[in-house]
Amino acid sequence: MSSTFYPCILCGTLTSLWCSRCQGTFYCCSEHLRIDWPRHRDQCIPVSQFAYPGPPEEEHITVTGILYPPDEARPRFVEIGLRQAPFKSAHDAPECPIPLLQPYFGDEHPQNLILAKGLNGIEIRFPLQIWYSPTAFQAMCPINRAIQHATGVPNINPWYGPIVVLKFRGSKKAGYTDAGTRDFTALLDYFLSETMDETPEQNP
Structure with missing residues (x-):
């Protein structure tokens, strides 16, 4: 084997x-x-400091989310694409991936709120992130039938347009994991008690 x-x-x-x-x-x-070490010491950066370059910026993964369609009677599970957030530097831990929500909201920039507490104010181990369109009502989007059907409240504080729910991997909200059927209980309790204008915590 040849050497360089x-x-x-x-x-x-x-x-x-x-x-x-x-x-x-x-x-x-x-x-x-040994002779050059006094000079080289200040320039010698251990290679171990560069051992965590992170995944490529455009690497895509998917997780299971929950879609509340505006034109269907029930929510359903969907695969949501995620794009790894860019690294600020080689020494930083990766930020939370970026959900790819264009299939549901088009070119609009949806907003989100964090559901961190469930029934009786008990903290949720894996917080839920609810994405929605802040202009759905003004754009005359239809009332969300899936939420309306789940709550059984047809005319009080309706939600409009599609609603997408993602599940955080932990309380630090550093990544996502697959949503499941157990998450419907906390979501139903929230939809029954809150409106889109009275959100507990919003993210831009």
Whole structure:
């Protein structure tokens, strides 16, 4: 197997040996590394600090969300695409992925609220994120039949347009996990007690 040779930083002799700490500076022998260490020390960044580059920016994954369609009588599970948020730097942990909601809201920028408490104010272990259109009423979107059917309240504080629900992986809201049938209880309680104008916590 062939090796790539680079000049020793101290004497210029071609070598394939490098500083094992940073793996970026070449020395023909350990003696030259020892001699150059007082200068090289300040520039020697351990390669382990760059061991977490993160996934490609455009990597897409999916999770199971809940769709309350405006023109159907019942909610259903749907696959929601996620795009990994860009990394601010190589040293930062990744931010929460970005949901790809264009299939449900088109070019509009939907808003969301966080449902962190369920029945009787008990905190939910995996908070729910409810996405909705803030202009659905003005745009004359239809009343959401799925929510209307679930609550049995046809005319009081109706929701309009599609509603998409995602489930956070934990209380820190750093990622998503698949929603399931157990999440319907907390959602029903919320839809019965809140309106779109009286939200507990909103995210832009």
